[in-house]
Amino acid sequence: KVTKKPTKPKQQRDYTEPKNIILHGKQRDNSRQKGNRKVTKKPTKPKQQRDYTEPKNIILHGKQRDNSRQKGNRKGAKKVVRTAQSDELSQQLTASTYECMICCDRVRERHEIWSCVCCYHIFHLRCISRWARSLAAALNEEKLEEGWRCPGCQNPSSVVPSVYKCFCGRVNNPAQRRGKGDMTVPHSCGEPCKKKLAISEDVNCHHRCHQLCHPGPCPPCPVTITRYCPCGKTSSRVRCSQYSVLPSCDKSCDKMLDCGLHKCILICHEGACSSCDVSVELLCYCKREKKSFLCGDIGTEMSGVTRKGFSCGRICNR
Numbered sequence: 001k002v003t004k005k006p007t008k009p010k011q012q013r014d015y016t017e018p019k020n021i022i023l024h025g026k027q028r029d030n031s032r033q034k035g036n037r038k039v040t041k042k043p044t045k046p047k048q049q050r051d052y053t054e055p056k057n058i059i060l061h062g063k064q065r066d067n068s069r070q071k072g073n074r075k076g077a078k079k080v081v082r083t084a085q086s087d088e089l090s091q092q093l094t095a096s097t098y099e100c101m102i103c104c105d106r107v108r109e110r111h112e113i114w115s116c117v118c119c120y121h122i123f124h125l126r127c128i129s130r131w132a133r134s135l136a137a138a139l140n141e142e143k144l145e146e147g148w149r150c151p152g153c154q155n156p157s158s159v160v161p162s163v164y165k166c167f168c169g170r171v172n173n174p175a176q177r178r179g180k181g182d183m184t185v186p187h188s189c190g191e192p193c194k195k196k197l198a199i200s201e202d203v204n205c206h207h208r209c210h211q212l213c214h215p216g217p218c219p220p221c222p223v224t225i226t227r228y229c230p231c232g233k234t235s236s237r238v239r240c241s242q243y244s245v246l247p248s249c250d251k252s253c254d255k256m257l258d259c260g261l262h263k264c265i266l267i268c269h270e271g272a273c274s275s276c277d278v279s280v281e282l283l284c285y286c287k288r289e290k291k292s293f294l295c296g297d298i299g300t301e302m303s304g305v306t307r308k309g310f311s312c313g314r315i316c317n318r
Contacts (some may be wrong), residue, residue: 086215089216100127101123107122109175112164113164119150123151167189167215198221205221205241207240222241227246234246252267259276280298282298284310
């Protein structure tokens with residue numbers, strides 16, 4: 001028989017403390033309630049959100065930098081520049097709402113097409129081929145082989161369309177390259193366009209279009225280059241497509257004239273300078289007669305006058 005030792009009941013500790021305790025010169029309130037301790041929290045300051053906006057202009061290494069930012073768009077980012085006609089054609093082809101001008105049927109993704117390089121109208125390939133061989137499109141009704149006219153812009157052409165090509169004209173049958181879920185425009189090869197951006201031969205632009213193969217005209221050249229005024233004294237950074245030559249700077253031309261002695265006194269102008277109209281006096285070969293001539297006329301075959309002089313028509317007697 002095992003006898004257990006009597007155990008004393010545990011006494012619960014009394015955690016009550018004096019209400020006020022002075023510690024390090026500060027008074028603390030230690031008042032407590034049964035099962036609940038009074039806790040005083042220090043007031044917290046609201047967190048300040050950091051402002052990441054930088055000053056608009058910072059001078060660094062002697063250069064001024066613009067740090068202005070916009071939401072979701074960083075200044076200096078390249079933007080895709082497109083024409084209104086190109087956007088409208090792309091939307092209509094993607095939605096299959098564009099209609100062929102000849103048959104008035106919709107141009108769908110599975111159809112073979114042909115696009116005019118002048119007016120950029122799009123036709124079914126079978127429709128434009130039939131139209132090009134008809135009398136209505138012939139330049140000369142008696143000789144059909146001379147060419148045909150586009151039904152959209154009447155632009156003459158000598159080749160009858162027979163091959164389905166993309167808009168940039170480098171890939172045949174571009175529909176075979178499209179896969180399911182392809183986001184490119186229908187009938188596009190998906191490669192860079194690389195067409196020349198020069199609108200005409202007068203515009204000195206050698207850049208090419210870097211957009212993906214697209215319908216409609218290419219956008220104006222976005223490259224920024226240095227252009228000079230006709231006299232060459234003033235220069236400015238402008239868009240390549242904006243000016244072939246800068247406008248006149250309202251200064252004197254000062255280009256050397258054909259005579260090689262005088263300069264042009266006209267205001268900065270385009271084209272060649274006029275002939276020198278300065279009056280120059282010359283002696284005849286025998287030194288007995290003096291006449292004045294226009295500097296620009298001296299040395300020409302019509303005048304018979306040289307820089308050394310002219311013939312007075314008398315007997316020399318030297």
